[in-house]
Amino acid sequence: MNKYVKFLLKLLLMGFVGFVVTFAIYMSNAENKLIYYVIRPFLNKHYDSQVRDKRIV
Numbered sequence: 001m002n003k004y005v006k007f008l009l010k011l012l013l014m015g016f017v018g019f020v021v022t023f024a025i026y027m028s029n030a031e032n033k034l035i036y037y038v039i040r041p042f043l044n045k046h047y048d049s050q051v052r053d054k055r056i057v
Contacts, residue, residue, distance in 0.1 A: 025031060
């Protein structure tokens with residue numbers, strides 16, 4: 001029974017830590033900042049370097 005209690009406590013602690021981390025990410029709006037400052041410039045550079053065919057057929 002002692003193994004199960006220790007396992008349950010570790011599981012609850014990991015769940016609580018995971019919740020705190022995801023809550024901090026949500027409250028600081030970190031995912032949107034990552035997209036705006038890291039991913040968007042990469043995508044802009046990629047799509048701006050493509051050759052466009054502007055003919056109207």
